Amino acid sequence: MLISLLSNWFHLLPMITQQPFNPSPSPASISFSETWHLLGPFQIGTREATWGADPLEQIGGFRSLSYNESDSYRSSLAVNGTVGWSTLTAESSSSAGNPGNAKAELLVRFDNTDWQSLQSVYGWAALQYQGWARGKITVGGNQQRTVVFYTDQVLEFWIDDEHQFGGDFYGYRRAPLVLHLGPGNHQIDIRITRDVRAMGGVGEPTVRIGLEAEISEGGLKLVEGTVLLPDMVDGRLVSSLGSVNLRNEEHHWIDVLSLEAVNVSFTLAMKENPPFRLAPGQSRPLSFDVALAYDAAAEVVFEITYKVEHSTEVIRTSQVRQAVHSREAEEPQKVTYLHPGGIVSYAILRPPSAKALRYACPNASLAVVIGLHGAGVETDSDLVRQTFKDAPDLKAWVLFPSGVTTWSGDDWHRWGSADTEAAIAAIPEWIKTVGWNGPNADINRRLVTGHSNGGQGVWYALTHTPDNIVGATPVSGYSSIQAYVPYSFWYEADPGVNAILQSALADYRHELLLPNGCGIPIHQQHGSLDDNVPPFHSRRLSQIQSQIDCPSEYVELPGKGHWFQGVMTTQTLLEFYAKVLGDRPAPASLSSSFDIVVANPGTMGSKGGIIVDQLTTPGRPGRIKAEHDVKQSIWHLKTSNIHRLHFSAAAARDWTRSKLVVDGKKLELLRDVPLSGQWLVHRPNESWEVSCDSLWRNRQRHGRQLGALDAMLDTSGRYMLLTSSETLSLAVQVSRNFFQYFGADAEVIGPDQLNPTEGGNRVIMSLGSAGLMPATAGRHDTIFVDEKKGLCVRGSNGRLAVYAFTEGLGAIFLRPGTNGSLELVIWAFDLLGLRFAARMVPMLTGVGQPDFIVVGQECAWKGAAGVVALGHLDNSWNVAESSAIL
Numbered sequence: 001m002l003i004s005l006l007s008n009w010f011h012l013l014p015m016i017t018q019q020p021f022n023p024s025p026s027p028a029s030i031s032f033s034e035t036w037h038l039l040g041p042f043q044i045g046t047r048e049a050t051w052g053a054d055p056l057e058q059i060g061g062f063r064s065l066s067y068n069e070s071d072s073y074r075s076s077l078a079v080n081g082t083v084g085w086s087t088l089t090a091e092s093s094s095s096a097g098n099p100g101n102a103k104a105e106l107l108v109r110f111d112n113t114d115w116q117s118l119q120s121v122y123g124w125a126a127l128q129y130q131g132w133a134r135g136k137i138t139v140g141g142n143q144q145r146t147v148v149f150y151t152d153q154v155l156e157f158w159i160d161d162e163h164q165f166g167g168d169f170y171g172y173r174r175a176p177l178v179l180h181l182g183p184g185n186h187q188i189d190i191r192i193t194r195d196v197r198a199m200g201g202v203g204e205p206t207v208r209i210g211l212e213a214e215i216s217e218g219g220l221k222l223v224e225g226t227v228l229l230p231d232m233v234d235g236r237l238v239s240s241l242g243s244v245n246l247r248n249e250e251h252h253w254i255d256v257l258s259l260e261a262v263n264v265s266f267t268l269a270m271k272e273n274p275p276f277r278l279a280p281g282q283s284r285p286l287s288f289d290v291a292l293a294y295d296a297a298a299e300v301v302f303e304i305t306y307k308v309e310h311s312t313e314v315i316r317t318s319q320v321r322q323a324v325h326s327r328e329a330e331e332p333q334k335v336t337y338l339h340p341g342g343i344v345s346y347a348i349l350r351p352p353s354a355k356a357l358r359y360a361c362p363n364a365s366l367a368v369v370i371g372l373h374g375a376g377v378e379t380d381s382d383l384v385r386q387t388f389k390d391a392p393d394l395k396a397w398v399l400f401p402s403g404v405t406t407w408s409g410d411d412w413h414r415w416g417s418a419d420t421e422a423a424i425a426a427i428p429e430w431i432k433t434v435g436w437n438g439p440n441a442d443i444n445r446r447l448v449t450g451h452s453n454g455g456q457g458v459w460y461a462l463t464h465t466p467d468n469i470v471g472a473t474p475v476s477g478y479s480s481i482q483a484y485v486p487y488s489f490w491y492e493a494d495p496g497v498n499a500i501l502q503s504a505l506a507d508y509r510h511e512l513l514l515p516n517g518c519g520i521p522i523h524q525q526h527g528s529l530d531d532n533v534p535p536f537h538s539r540r541l542s543q544i545q546s547q548i549d550c551p552s553e554y555v556e557l558p559g560k561g562h563w564f565q566g567v568m569t570t571q572t573l574l575e576f577y578a579k580v581l582g583d584r585p586a587p588a589s590l591s592s593s594f595d596i597v598v599a600n601p602g603t604m605g606s607k608g609g610i611i612v613d614q615l616t617t618p619g620r621p622g623r624i625k626a627e628h629d630v631k632q633s634i635w636h637l638k639t640s641n642i643h644r645l646h647f648s649a650a651a652a653r654d655w656t657r658s659k660l661v662v663d664g665k666k667l668e669l670l671r672d673v674p675l676s677g678q679w680l681v682h683r684p685n686e687s688w689e690v691s692c693d694s695l696w697r698n699r700q701r702h703g704r705q706l707g708a709l710d711a712m713l714d715t716s717g718r719y720m721l722l723t724s725s726e727t728l729s730l731a732v733q734v735s736r737n738f739f740q741y742f743g744a745d746a747e748v749i750g751p752d753q754l755n756p757t758e759g760g761n762r763v764i765m766s767l768g769s770a771g772l773m774p775a776t777a778g779r780h781d782t783i784f785v786d787e788k789k790g791l792c793v794r795g796s797n798g799r800l801a802v803y804a805f806t807e808g809l810g811a812i813f814l815r816p817g818t819n820g821s822l823e824l825v826i827w828a829f830d831l832l833g834l835r836f837a838a839r840m841v842p843m844l845t846g847v848g849q850p851d852f853i854v855v856g857q858e859c860a861w862k863g864a865a866g867v868v869a870l871g872h873l874d875n876s877w878n879v880a881e882s883s884a885i886l
């Protein structure tokens, strides 16, 4: 029944003539041109490219220009204010004499700019730029070929008339593009986007772009080297989940039917009920359960069966083998678990050593040391496993979450910290699985450590889950993405637009959230010669901490750089670990006064047992000042911009014993209702009251629905991507970007295939002036399409802003989904608008997309400065007039 709907989708595409599995008669060959034409550089701001902001778009786009030595274009970066074309020779090679594979490396540099002088004024922001490169890809022979195309360090490109946004900015190679190219030449236009965080800020500002094209024989590709399996200890798998990446290299849909172990050493079973579907060109991770049937097997061998749409033939993939590693019980070992996004992830776990246990009671619970890796670091590596080699006997469980990807998806924020939580929850599972009879893990007592991007992740954990943290050691960490590379080169926008972008990022502005970490021991370490993350970051945070009267230990290592062997086990760090992990302290009592700053209640855990559920005005931080009058046994809470809060059960002792005064009003907690069932609510008439109405969550925005557009990364279950035939290729692009950048799984389905109880957050794409698909839960009359008028946005005061249908008009916004989930609606009047809107789907950090954005043609060249409307939505899903521009 599913198949009948979807089988009609592809009649518009040229049908492939060859049989995918018959090697074709004419030799398959592919190559890149050696000569490329370059145009640039033009200015661009940190992470601005997502918004468009390409100056050439104002004159029809790079694709409309042709090479001409005598043409010049205005550029603020170049000498004389103009740039012209230049040529670049690619370093290309066919790999290992295989004519079906071509590689090209482009080393882009622009000499028509005085980088030093710009940098001396604008810093690293001046070493970021954009430009374009044009070359060719040539398919030999006389027939159409399927080509798998990798684009390292590229965000955006065109192949002939096809636009692609997403690419592979960090060179993950997880989700290449699958193309169908006819014989002959094809034009490739590559947008060059230089980014200091990804490419460095030292030396000449070059960009090294890597392209690879490989001719495919079609079919379902079981991607080698992507099999994820747990380690084995004492002949037992330490966990029971695995996964493998699949890629559909057909023109048609593929249904995966089964996953089968080739011999009987292991039993394997797909997690999802078959069929597991892949759209044409789509990549997805397939999760499975794995168990050992006989011990002592050193490898898993399996194959997959599938069917291609329109065919009844059941095809087997070739066999894949993956070694299973045996570890000693005390060694760091790979544990797999389910990430809330419905995918299998892994962490490296080091149980406490025998020596560490010698003096521990068997019924004790040891804290967890969490090690967050830096950008581009693979967790399953010696580098990570050996991090605490010089601290073999820490009285703790040591856990290195992977964050799913080497950049932990979103810098250890929503997607990455969800992975950390899932990894922590896997420790009790591990204890059961391996039959460990030593001390337990106290998973709510955490010492967070991390290096570089992971050091920044420590600040995030510290400021967002303070009640679970017993100590924090950010090493060589940056203070926030806003401070890493200044945002000064963005296209000049209305200050109100900038305010909204910055407020969408406020939850990651650790400098603002530092009061949350007060009272927790912090030890910062930074090399004085660090030129990757300058020590300024740690010095600045240390200074702010002393100003707000919660000092941290700060050690600056003279003459040391960003990283060195033993960076996480210097003498002072070892002493700090020992101090924090010492014998279990008496149960902590609340300090008699503390502050809370909440930028987004959706990501903020409890502090002092207080959990903020909602702010009054979204987009502005809320604050609480808590003071205990011990003599009179009264807790005074002074709040600002807080709408609703409650107390954690863990802190019941503190909050039920004392009287409570909130903003001057005495409140009585109810004795006969559990703390988790009562809320303190700030009414519009300025008075606070205690409410037991738990149904508020059915009507109002709450939990993981809160935050800006990147709240989408907080999903419980894989993404569902609802699309129609017209928007299918863009939907596959969105799913590819989710997979490439987060390792996330997005299933592409037709609008009538939605099972309301299945999956996590949804992406809904629709095109044209007919109305939007109604929201599955709650209201959907804030942003809607009126066939006669245009796109309508209702402000909280009832005013309706109407945007008439015009070329390039599009919108992307959040709506409530069922059961606390989210829907991300991507709508546009035409395909041009849909391409603009779709590029706003969260992918890179630091972009700053608020809850709703209405895009228009001007975004292409002005970026965010060209938006039609944007802003935040309040607790009732209305436009928050005070944090929006309509």
Ligand SMILES: *[C@@H]1O[C@H](CO)[C@@H](O)[C@H](O)[C@H]1NC(C)=O
Residues within 6 Å of the ligand: 068, 069, 070, 071
């Ligand atoms: C290049 O531009 C110049 C000046 O606009 C024009 O005269 C010339 O014909 C162009 N050359 C080509 C090959 O288009």
Ligand SMILES: *[C@@H]1O[C@H](CO)[C@@H](O)[C@H](O)[C@H]1NC(C)=O
Residues within 6 Å of the ligand: 072, 080, 081, 082
């Ligand atoms: C300098 O800029 C002017 C336009 O302002 C342009 O006509 C001229 O060709 C440029 N000179 C060079 C050397 O690029």
Ligand SMILES: *[C@@H]1O[C@H](CO)[C@@H](O)[C@H](O)[C@H]1NC(C)=O
Residues within 6 Å of the ligand: 262, 263, 264, 265, 297, 301
């Ligand atoms: C499993 O299959 C592989 C490949 O067919 C073979 O080498 C291996 O010996 C088999 N193991 C067992 C336990 O049957």
Ligand SMILES: *[C@@H]1O[C@H](CO)[C@@H](O)[C@H](O)[C@H]1NC(C)=O
Residues within 6 Å of the ligand: 361, 363, 364
């Ligand atoms: C551990 O067990 C001992 C003896 O059975 C008991 O006295 C002690 O209270 C226990 N400690 C904890 C933390 O449960």
Ligand SMILES: *[C@@H]1O[C@H](CO)[C@@H](O)[C@H](O)[C@H]1NC(C)=O
Residues within 6 Å of the ligand: 683, 685, 687
């Ligand atoms: C505030 O409004 C609530 C209803 O929303 C009402 O019960 C309460 O009496 C009001 N308080 C004051 C001081 O007006």
Ligand SMILES: *[C@@H]1O[C@H](CO)[C@@H](O)[C@H](O)[C@H]1NC(C)=O
Residues within 6 Å of the ligand: 716, 757, 819
């Ligand atoms: C709603 O979510 C809760 C908790 O996340 C879950 O237990 C429940 O099964 C969900 N209900 C539906 C209908 O999906």
